[in-house]
Every structure is written in C-alpha cells, then in structure tokens.
Amino acid sequence: MTPHSNADSAEAAFYRAFELCDLQAMTRVWDDSPQSTCIHPGGPLLQGAEAVLQSWGEIFGQAKAPQVQYRLLQRLENDGLAIHTVEEAIRPGDGDAEPTLLIATNIYRQTDTGGWLMIAHHACLPMMGQRQARGRSTHSVH
Amino acid sequence: MTPHSNADSAEAAFYRAFELCDLQAMTRVWDDSPQSTCIHPGGPLLQGAEAVLQSWGEIFGQAKAPQVQYRLLQRLENDGLAIHTVEEAIRPGDGDAEPTLLIATNIYRQTDTGGWLMIAHHACLPMMGQRQARGRSTHSVH
Numbered sequence: 001m002t003p004h005s006n007a008d009s010a011e012a013a014f015y016r017a018f019e020l021c022d023l024q025a026m027t028r029v030w031d032d033s034p035q036s037t038c039i040h041p042g043g044p045l046l047q048g049a050e051a052v053l054q055s056w057g058e059i060f061g062q063a064k065a066p067q068v069q070y071r072l073l074q075r076l077e078n079d080g081l082a083i084h085t086v087e088e089a090i091r092p093g094d095g096d097a098e099p100t101l102l103i104a105t106n107i108y109r110q111t112d113t114g115g116w117l118m119i120a121h122h123a124c125l126p127m128m129g130q131r132q133a134r135g136r137s138t139h140s141v142h
Numbered sequence: 143m144t145p146h147s148n149a150d151s152a153e154a155a156f157y158r159a160f161e162l163c164d165l166q167a168m169t170r171v172w173d174d175s176p177q178s179t180c181i182h183p184g185g186p187l188l189q190g191a192e193a194v195l196q197s198w199g200e201i202f203g204q205a206k207a208p209q210v211q212y213r214l215l216q217r218l219e220n221d222g223l224a225i226h227t228v229e230e231a232i233r234p235g236d237g238d239a240e241p242t243l244l245i246a247t248n249i250y251r252q253t254d255t256g257g258w259l260m261i262a263h264h265a266c267l268p269m270m271g272q273r274q275a276r277g278r279s280t281h282s283v284h
Contacts, residue, residue, distance in 0.1 A: 037216055037227060039245055042267060045215050045227055073187050074179055076249070076261065078222050083249060083262070085179060085187055103181055105247050105264050107218070107225060119218065120225070122247050125184060125267040 003115035004029075007082035007108035010116045011070075014106070019068040021060035027053055031109055031117040039122040041102060052121075064093030073103075082108045082116070088123065145257035146171075149224035149250035152258045153212075156248070161210040163202035169195055173251055173259040181264040183244060194263075206235030215245075224250045224258070230265065 004010040010029055017025035030036055030049050038052040039045055040059070046052050067090070074085040084106045089099040107120035146152040152171055159167035172178055172191050180194040181187055182201070188194050209232070216227040226248045231241040249262035 035216070035218055039227075039266060045229075045245060047216060074177070074189060076177055076223075076251075078220070080220050081218075081223050081225075083223075083225070085181075085262075085264070087187075103187060103264070105262075109218075120227075120247075122227070122245070122264065122266070124181060124264070 003113065004117065005115070007075075007077070007084065007116050008072075010108050010118055011072075011084060011086070011106060014118055014121070015068050015070050019065060021063060021065045023053070023057050023060055026056050026060075029118050031111065031119045033119065035119060037120045037122070041123050041125045066093045067091040067099070069099070070104075080110045084108070145255065146259065147257070149217075149219070149226065149258050150214075152250050152260055153214075153226060153228070153248060156260055156263070157210050157212050161207060163205060163207045165195070165199050165202055168198050168202075171260050173253065173261045175261065177261060179262045179264070183265050183267045208235045209233040209241070211241070212246075222252045226250070 004013065013025065014029045016022075017029055030052060032049045034048045036049040036052050037045055037047050038055060040055060046055055069089040071087045072084055073087055076083040086104045086106055088102045088104055090102065091097065091099040102123050102125070104121060104123040106118065108116045109119040110116050146155065155167065156171045158164075159171055172194060174191045176190045178191040178194050179187055179189050180197060182197060185197075188197055211231040213229045213231075214226055215229055218225040228246045228248055230244045230246055232244065233239065233241040244265050244267070246263060246265040248260065250258045251261040252258050
C-alpha cells in the first residue's frame with residue numbers, strides 16, 4: 001500500500017489513477033475492505049473493495065484515458081475520517097467535447113498503519129448545463 | 143434542538159420531515175453549521191445550513207407531501223461521524239406513479255451536547271429502470 005499521509009494525498013492519487021486508467025494504482029488507493037463502496041453516475045451501490053475495483057477495471061477497459069480535473073468544494077474531517085465534496089470535470093480521451101461536470105463525495109479512512117485510503121466514492125450524474133448558476137434543482141420533489 | 147441519541151434516530155426524523163414537508167422539523171434535524179451541505183438530484187452543492195434549509199423550504203412549497211421510503215444499504219462510523227448510504231423510494235403526493243429510486247449519502251455528526259444531527263445529504267439522480275439489477279453503470283467513463 002502507498003502510505004498516504006493525509007486524505008488530500010490519497011485523493012490526488014485516486015484522480016491520477018483515474019486519468020491514467022491505471023488499475024494497479026487505483027487498487028493501491030482503496031482500502032481493501034468489505035466496507036468500501038462506490039457509486040458510479042446513475043449506477044448502483046457497489047459494496048466491497050473487490051466489486052469496486054472490478055468496476056474500475058471495466059471502465060478502464062472500455063475507455064481511452066480521459067482528462068480528469070477536480071476541485072475540492074468542501075471538507076469535513078475528524079480523527080480517522082475525511083469527507084471531501086469534489087467537483088469533477090471529465091473529458092473523454094477520444095474527443096474534444098466539453099467536459100462533463102459531476103459532483104462526488106469522496107471518503108477516506110486512516111488505517112491502522114496511519115496511512116489514508118479511499119473508503120467511498122459516490123459520484124452524481126452531471127449537473128445540467130448552467131443549472132449550477134441558477135443555484136437550484138429543477139426537481140419539484142427532492 | 144431535538145437530541146437524537148444516534149444517527150439512526152436523526153435519519154428517521156429527516157425522512158419524516160421530508161414526507162410531511164415540515165420545514166420546522168427539517169430545521170431541527172440539521173446541524174446549524176456553515177459546514178452543512180446538501181445536493182439535491184442534479185443540483186449544485188448547497189453550502190451552509192441557511193442555504194440548505196432554504197432549498198428544502200422551496201421544495202416543500204412546490205410539492206404535495208410525497209411518500210418517502212428509505213432503506214439503509216451501508217453504514218460507516220467512527221467517534222462523532224456516521225455515514226449512511228441509503229436507497230430512497232419517493233412517490234410524488236399528487237399521483238400514483240411508480241416511485242423514483244435514488245441513492246443518497248447521509249452524514250451525521252455528534253454535536254457538543256451529545257446529540258446527533260445531519261451535516262450532509264447528497265442525493266443522486268435516479269437509477270435508470272433495472273440498471274440496478276444489471277449491477278453496473280452504462281457510462282463508459284466514470
């Protein structure tokens with residue numbers, strides 16, 4: 001395991017692995033735990049490191065390496081857990097289309113060895129167009 | 143503040159307030175903190191209790207009280223923070239349509255007084271049809 005000294009370092013490694021479609025690097029970012037969870041946009045909850053990493057393997061197998069930018073919007077921390085809300089801008093590797101914007105909740109846990117690893121990545125479907133600028137959802141209920 | 147003795151109790155109060163469109167009850171569930179965040183499906187990140195509760199007020203003002211069911215899929219806890227991954231089934235109050243399924247990440251924090259309050263609610267757009275049964279996202283990248 002790469003010993004990330006804090007959640008920010010683990011997060012940088014996560015997005016680097018994503019951008020490089022590097023499953024080995026992605027594996028090193030995740031806590032090898034049945035508690036690890038991942039939700040890809042519009043997808044179901046994947047539970048356990050094995051299912052999570054299998055999904056990343058499938059994604060990496062299909063995709064040309066995308067361009068991934070991320071911006072930390074908010075952090076919430078206490079001893080041993082760090083919750084980051086992140087805006088992602090993902091541009092597919094096979095085109096020069098506008099990047100897709102997503103919001104993700106990334107959660108990191110300090111392990112017994114003191115290093116930080118990802119324990120959850122929950123990504124939401126794109127914000128539509130300039131909805132963000134209007135500052136509200138168009139959904140009448142929830 | 144209602145002193146919820148654990149995150150499960152705060153979560154039950156959150157969904158009850160949602161179902162009843164009761165803004166006062168919803169206000170009592172949330173930590174009155176600038177760190178509180180909410181993402182409605184497809185919407186932007188709302189930061190701070192004031193913005194969060196304003197959004198719920200707008201939702202409640204537009205909607206007939208919906209039927210809301212929820213099911214805890216996963217929990218992750220340590221001292222002072224509890225992270226729940228929840229499946230929501232929301233049926234609008236003005237029809238008998240099939241419920242919309244969503245996945246939400248709900249985060250609760252133990253306050254100085256010992257009670258638990260909601261600090262984040264991040265809800266994702268619906269899972270499409272039976273995508274859940276197929277067990278993977280249809281997105282080729284992310």
